[in-house]
Amino acid sequence: MVRAARQAVWRLLTSVRLALGLIVALTAGTMYAVSTDRRLFGSWWFLTLTAAFLLNTGCCTWMQLRKAWRRQMDQRPRSPGSYREQARLQAPGRDTGLLALRRVLRLRGYRLVEPEGGAGRLLATRFRLGAWGSAFFHVALVIVILGALATMGTRSFATFGVYEGARFTDHPDGYVTVRRGLLAPSRQEAFALTVNRIDLQFDEGGALKDFAADVTLEQGGRIRRAVVDGSRPLRAGSHTFYKNLFGYVPLLTLRDTSGAVVSRLAVGLDTTMPGVGADVELKDTRLGYSGDFPIPSTPYRVRAKFYPEVGGSRLSPVLKSQVPRDPGLWLEVRKFSEVEFQGLIRPGESAQFGGMSLTLDKVSKWYGFSVIEDYGVAVVFAGAWLALLGLALMYLFIPREVSAEVSASGEIWIGGRAERFPGLFAEEFAAVAAGVSQALATPAGEVEGEKGGPAGRGGAGLDPLWGRVGREVGRT
């Protein structure tokens, strides 16, 4: 009873139908999630499907490995009836027949095995390693899924921004966003990152193309200087710093009626990504970069639009380009709902309102980084490469086998089979038989393929799958 139940469970777990059902369900789930809400990829049902697929693939893999191992170890010739392709030829004698067979099969890339105690018998195999393709692929799938789960569980992701010339120290309160997997280990060594310089690249039309940061990283007593940009992340131990955002920073000074400094403001405007940040939004490049911020310790709020290169008039400015050649800051200062000032100021100019003044001192820049630790990524990539190796073995190296027997009177029987693509193998088998027939008909036993003809390796070399098709021969 228990044994029967165990067998039933094992049958279910190794069922190809279950595998197909799960692949279909995962495909449909992926299509649904990508067209509705991508957070569904982390939902319980998607993770359950993935776990079931992992279990099913693991069990199927075990079966595949056992099957491939058994096949690899089995060197015995099969019974003649098990060969789908068969041909009969006549040679002058056993030795001549065997010689012709050996030459043709070697030319076509077959490895010859002389079965023990089998005088006049020959077994030739090609691409035996291809039998491991499916097992390799399934092992690799299991590794990829485990790696993906490791990524989900242990990955940590955080973003932070640093003004040009400023220093960021690794502290939980300093990050803008933090996402950590349930099993993510805490960082062993805190770091400090200083942005020495920010370099901008623009295209011919004056649009921002890339932004690079020259940084100094201090960690565990070591100091490193490097450049971070779109194609050069900074790797430091288990974590890596990536380019994330860039923005301009208008530096403002608020003064009271006596001219004394009340406060200094640095307004980090997000100038690369729309919709990022609570009160900063890039709406339209023609309008410039806008932000809405309060002036500390006053009842005033300021709506600002920044123009790296301003055009148009003071009342209706337009963005000429994103190159900071002629910056301008359009301000609307409000006290509750009352507008106290509206207009454009350039560096050194001030906005006057309620007896106070707000001066644009200069324009600086800030750089946004994402810092990521991911312990599953190496596993995923190792599994993916192995999967590709398995696929290559499955579809480029098809295992095939030719068995032959030559009687003392020279009667030749040839049988052949391939693990997949029997129709295509039939053509190759016909070419082998034609080659043997031709070798027997030529006095010196010459095979046409040795001169690059159809029966020999000259053709096979062009095609790793099946070789060039030779002339037709009669099949029994």
Added chain:
Amino acid sequence: MIRWEMVLLWAAVALYAASAASYVASLFFSWDRWTGWATRLAELALAPHTLSLLLRWLEAGHGPYLRRYEVYSSDVWVGVVMFLLAQRWRPSLRGLGAVVMPASFLLIGMAVMSSPEIRTMPPSFRTYWLVIHILFAKLAYGANLIATGCAVLYLMKRRRTERDLPVRGLLAKVPDLAPLDELSYAFSGFGFLMIGIMILAGSIWAKNAWGSYWNWDAVETWALISWFVYGIYLHLRRTHGWKGSRAAWMNIAALGFLLFALFGVGLFFDSAHSPYVG
């Protein structure tokens, strides 16, 4: 230089059109002699097409993989080269031209109708993983187009055989039903490998650029979906013994998924691949 490039591309379009028409004529009207002409026209079309792509490469300073104009044109080039190599390897596959050449003509037609404006390459694209990613995307397209070509010819030949109609002209020259069916399977297996390498190279690139090897981006997710669909097709053939008509129909459907992933998704969804399809 753009003017010469366009002249050459239009010459290639005209030759592709003539080749496609000749193949279709030889398929439906059994005009045997046209098949040879159709192949020669396809080979001839490659000359202006190759020159046009090279001029574009020189002018833009990067490979033909930004904007629809470049992507579609280079995809057609790879598809036609793969078809011509396949029919050299196996002359009986010449009949595939009746599927490959009209499809190539349509795609290159879409290329010439889109904007030829040159787009500068975003900095994140400056990596050799991008070249690998794109190269294998094109090989996947070419291999699976040929696989589907075999499936279509299989269905046509089988239909005539089942209805006891004479199999003449181009159809008579393509391989027998069983090898044709298996060729479709073999090319799909090769294409499956190519899609796999494309996805992997793309994820390595994404990891280096953004820190995450998988972002559930619309294009990458649809590429994964099409890989799943081909996986189901291959699984059904390998373990459930699917072959013949139903396998051929599934192959045609799978190509639909791949074409949507390569050419359709970027038109309907926001994606990191927007510079590529925009």
